[in-house]
Amino acid sequence: MLQTEKHYVQWHDQDTPQQTRWLSESKQPPPAKIVLVDDQTTADHAYRLACEGNSLVWRGDFHNARQLLQAMTRRIERTAQRRASKAAKSNKPAAEAKQMPNLFHQQRHSQAQRASILSRLLLQLDAGYVSRLRRAPELSAACTAAFGELDEPCLISLRDVQGALGAAQWRAKGVAIADLDLSIYPHYGVFAPTRHEYVQLLLQAPLPPVHDVAFDIGTGTGLLAIILAQRGVPQIIATDLNPRALTCAQDNLQRLGLTTVQLQSADLFPLASPPANLIVCNPPWLPAKPSSPLEYAVYDANSAMLRGFLQGVSQHLAPQGEVWLILSDLAEHLQLRSREQLLGWIADAGLLVKYRLDTPAKHGRSQDETDPLFAARSAEVTSLWCLQVTE
Ligand SMILES: C[S@@+](CC[C@H](N)C(=O)[O-])C[C@H]1O[C@@H](n2cnc3c(N)ncnc32)[C@H](O)[C@@H]1O
Structure with missing residues (x-):
């Protein structure tokens, strides 16, 4: 239980x-x-x-x-x-x-x-x-x-x-990931990648020249780790705090016969692992207190996970390594966080933005004019921020 x-x-x-x-x-x-x-x-x-x-x-x-x-x-x-x-x-x-x-x-x-x-x-x-x-x-x-x-x-x-x-x-029929010939099987209480605009970004971003080891922080169903494995990264360590997510990711990896992804229960970064050439993270994107365990994938009180990730990531990165942070800007349109704040956290962590890939929201809620938050939702853009340690 x-x-x-x-x-x-x-x-x-x-x-x-x-x-x-x-x-x-x-x-x-x-x-x-x-x-x-x-x-x-x-x-x-x-x-x-x-x-x-x-x-x-x-x-x-x-x-x-x-x-x-x-x-x-x-x-x-x-x-x-x-x-x-x-x-x-x-x-x-x-x-x-x-x-x-x-x-x-x-x-x-x-x-x-x-x-x-x-x-x-x-x-x-x-x-x-x-x-x-x-x-x-x-x-x-x-x-x-x-x-x-x-x-x-x-x-x-x-x-x-x-x-x-x-x-x-959902678990029986799976979620088809449009850009990949792949279905993901979400479990109860695990973030289901039903809005997967960001998958395109992860496919478009050029892998760093050396990409022997990658981390997927907050893996959920395992989707991002699976994409990295399919793109040829030979060793991936994926973490999550939610035990249901780890069981779910294990299930998805087994269905695909992927043995190159190792799962770890960890708060953010894996323990006792080699430094990574690539660290990806799609954190909960709204800075607000989760009101139930099911909300931990969406809400991040005071942006604690996002800030913890940015502050700690350089200690786990190999020289010339890259960080791919996937983040919706909905919080900015809702005025819960500003772009300046985000850029400040990136700079304070000793990181610089190498490039950014953007995609507008296409999911149903972004088109629903009756939603009181329509102005914010319709303007939402999800980005892949490629970050590197400042020289
Ligand atoms: C938005 S979901 C992303 C899931 C998956 N990476 C994807 O893109 O479909 C965020 C995930 O981060 C996990 N998470 C939240 N806080 C965490 C922490 N401190 N350490 C590890 N994982 C965390 C949640 O359990 C959730 O699975």
């Missing part, structure tokens, strides 16, 4: 006292008040109960639970729209609140609220993630792959279960 600390919930099922294991991948607190709901419960009533802080244990048909979750989602969206138009009529939010980075913080806040309300619709599962609900699908394989073995009953949100079922599908 990836959750190290076990939490239990004391509650009453009808009149029978229960103590049940609590599982929450998104780190929602154990339920304080539990109400039983079923096919007779209306969406309005369920939504109200959840907004009042109750957790709802579902006792009806499994498919109806899914529909209820969708109905609750629509109610959250309607409430948000009503609030927005009311605020617009009363000339609020003030101009300042409509600006970056406030819009970004507001959006994250409403996403957190939405997650907390929707995560209150719970399933009670037996050991092995078995559901006794009518028309329940087989959950065991997907949930075991996502959350680990479970030898006791649990309460878990339907949302987390849906996340596990969705991840199992």
Whole structure:
């Protein structure tokens, strides 16, 4: 089980006292008040109960639970729209609140609220993630792959279960990487390279003349290490802090029969390794606090990983070695970080920019004009910064 600390919930099922294991991948607190709901419960009533802080244990048909979750989602969206138009009529939010980075913080806040309300619709599962609900699908394989073995009953949100079922599908069918004749198989909780504009950059960048050893820092599914191996780098060491990422990368390497990539659990750089001629890193790109383990691939509080990477990288680089930093500039458009700050960190680390390759964002969210962050998202450019140690 990836959750190290076990939490239990004391509650009453009808009149029978229960103590049940609590599982929450998104780190929602154990339920304080539990109400039983079923096919007779209306969406309005369920939504109200959840907004009042109750957790709802579902006792009806499994498919109806899914529909209820969708109905609750629509109610959250309607409430948000009503609030927005009311605020617009009363000339609020003030101009300042409509600006970056406030819009970004507001959006994250409403996403957190939405997650907390929707995560209150719970399933009670037996050991092995078995559901006794009518028309329940087989959950065991997907949930075991996502959350680990479970030898006791649990309460878990339907949302987390849906996340596990969705991840199992990705893992089975894979993500085709358009520029390569390659599919990558993401695991639950690992950054899925569904936006892979940056792959082009990694293919275009000329390898340094000597490229015996490369590091891939924060390897996720292993994609960048795999590309380097396919480009002919004979020895690659790939690190990640997330155990799921290391298992996932191992799976992808095995599927491809690649034996030249060695995986290491490490905070940034590998331990006891030779210096590298090439060090690549695609760090989480938004400087904000991750609110759950699933967000660690996207959010980097205070740009700690980015700054740690830049500060430490020259100690691991062979003479004439290159650093390829892959970084979206979305944080700059959201005014969470400035270009000057980034250039300052590069210079302070004793590095200079040898060249930069750019690619505009092409993913769906960058084209969605209804997104409050559209101005920032549509301007996003991802770059490969080729850095070298200043002579
Ligand atoms: C944006 S994802 C990139 C994944 C992969 N390299 C790719 O391009 O598809 C960032 C990765 O960095 C990892 N990570 C975050 N902080 C780290 C750290 N301090 N040391 C090692 N890996 C870290 C995350 O677990 C995640 O897998």
